[in-house]
Amino acid sequence: MSSIAGQLIHHERFTTVHAVLQQTLERTRQGDSQIVPIVGPTRVGKSKLLARFADSVKSPGADPKSRKVVCVMTPKHLTSRAVIDACLLAVGMSPGLFKNHGEATHAFVRALNKHGTELIVFDETQHMLERGTSIKQRDAADLLKGIFDQTAASIVLAGLPTLLGLFQHNEQLADRARAAVEFYPYFWEGPDFGRFRGALAGALGFFAESGWQMPSAKDADFARRMYVATAGRYGLISKLLVEVQTLGANRRVALYPEFSAAYRTATQGRLIKLDPFDLAQSVELEHMALVYTQVMQEAGVRL
Known part of the structure; x- marks a missing residue:
């Protein structure tokens, strides 16, 4: 049996943001490039979605060195060269070949135009705002604006909601960007909780097809515990x-015993003290609201 980790489950959050990426790519091909921020807390699935989308753009039999979509992991420590060096590595170029920031930027832009790059994805973009002076942050914003202006590619900026502070350092970058796409956790009640149960059912369906015995997403109490x-x-x-x-x-x-053991192994249990899979403890709406609120606050979202 293959691992659930490798399965692609089309739940509502995934399909909504995937559609935005597809639309962005189509508009790029029509000559209407975009800057699209995609923001959300950790573990919602942003990075996996971006990787899946990048893979889907590659046509069968395409050159494995194709650069139609370039994915850049934003470095944690911001220096004058950190971001552009990460960009060069993403297109297979050595940063050591270029003496200064200007030469490195020119080389990256030239590579994008040579390969006909359509989409540049910066993941963990909030790092551009961490541990750096306002001057370095403005430099990072200027770099993004320069890349956007000198290529035909669209840019996706993905990361924690705090990345939106980058636009405060460059109003010209802000003017070029669309409103942020929110990839947030499912809400704990109402229609959105129904979507959460749908996402859960999709994942559990992988096990059901392989003959596993486990709780069902149709069980409201189990869904609340999950x-x-x-x-x-x-x-x-x-x-x-x-x-x-x-x-x-x-x-x-x-x-439930296996889910309880998995919960202890897979998580830090820092959001709430109770074990949600301990049937001796009831799970209430207040517990669901608490974990949602804490995750959003950690991500820098004011509720």
Whole structure:
């Protein structure tokens, strides 16, 4: 049996943001390049979505060195050369070949135009605002603006919601950007909780197809417990189920004891003290609201 970690589950948050990326790519090909911020807390699935989208753009039989989509992991420590050096590495170029920031930037832009790059994805973009002076942050914003102005590519800026502070350092960059796309956890009640249960059902369906015995997303109490365990984040559903699959692999059975053990292994349990899979403890709406609120506050979102 393959791992749940490698499965692509089309849940509502995934399909909504994927559609935005597809639309961005189509507009780019029509000559209407975009700057699109995609923001959300950790473990909602942003990075996996971006990687899946980049892979989907590659046509069968395409050159493995194709640069239609370039993915840049933003470095944690901001220096005058850190961001552009990461850009060069993303297109297979050595930063050591270029004496200064200007030469490095020119080389990167030239490479993008040579390859006909359509989309540049900067992941963990909030790093451009961390541990750096306002001058370095303005330099980072200027770099993004310069790349956008000198190429035909669109730019996706993905990361924590705090990345939006980057636009405060460059009003010209802000004027070129669209409103942020929010990739937030599912809400704990109302229609959005129904979408969470749909996402959970999609993941559990992978196990059902392989003959596993485990709780169902149709069980409202189990769904609430899964919500508390994950704070409504699909990425954490996947992480938790990877552990469940490991623990129950021999018998293909995963009930509450296995989920409880997986929760202790896969998470720090820092959002809430109770074990959500301990049936001796009831899970209430206040617990669901608490974990959602804490995740959003950690991400820098004011509620």
